[in-house]
Amino acid sequence: MEKDQPKTIHEHTKNEPQQNELPAPSPNLRKAEAKQENIAATKGVDDANKRLRAIPRTQNRPPISNPEVVKIQAWWRGTLVCSTLLHVALRVWIIQGWWRHKLVKLHENRQRTALENFTRKEWVAVRLQSWVRMWRICWRYCHLLNAARIIQAYWRCHSCASQGFIKGHYRVTANQLHLELEILLGSGPCIVTECIPLPIKQ
Template sequence: MGSKCSKTEPDNDDLEKERKRKENALMNMKVEKEKTEKPPPSKPKTSASKPKALPKKEGEEQKTIKIQAWWRGTLVRRTLLHAALRACIIQYWWRQRLEGLLEKKRLSVLEYYAREKWAVIKL
């Protein structure tokens, strides 16, 4: 009678269509990427152009990189040293200021105590 067969595997035609769709999508992406990437504009050549620098050797380039890294490290350490010295100066100033405030407070308490004693003696 009317038995229907259910497929468990996709058709080869469906797989082929999917593969072609993915290939087309990849090609479109490549074309779009090539359109967005523009080559740098070429400079017009002049008759009195400067002589081109010779390409650096690998060893010379590595030496240059090491010197630059050393210099950057020196700058960083110097900046940190200056920051630490400034922090020390600020801390020293604050301690002096705090000490002065505490001294004023001590003197006012001592003065109050002395007046209190004089008042008792006068009675």
């Protein structure tokens, strides 16, 4: 019995280191642990940022101790605001003046174009009217001239048929009188030529 006991003890001592050894961690476990650590770190950073945001801004400003400094700062801010307002008002005034000048020019151009169109139309109408009047006057004049010629021709025929007239001329030489007469009657002209001797006293 005693001989058997040391063997069992020795066997136990040999098996004890094998039982005390821990198994090696797997790579998946290491990755999971690293992820958890990263998540914890990001949570800590977010909590710190939230705390910083929760702190009011007035705590960062130094306390105001001198009221004169406050007055000077307020005056300076007022002067800056006034200068910016003056610059803005000046620019607005310049833009408004330019725009008014532009509107006046546009209005003048529109009036000029309207006047030119009106004068062109009026000139065309007057020219057409003058041409029509000239054509009517010419037609009237030609009509009256033709009527006058017809009347004159009829009157000449009537006067020649109803009345006659005599015209002639003479020429005196040393001892003769040359006489030439033209008698116009309704039938036709009649020309009479005669030489009459003149008595000469001796």
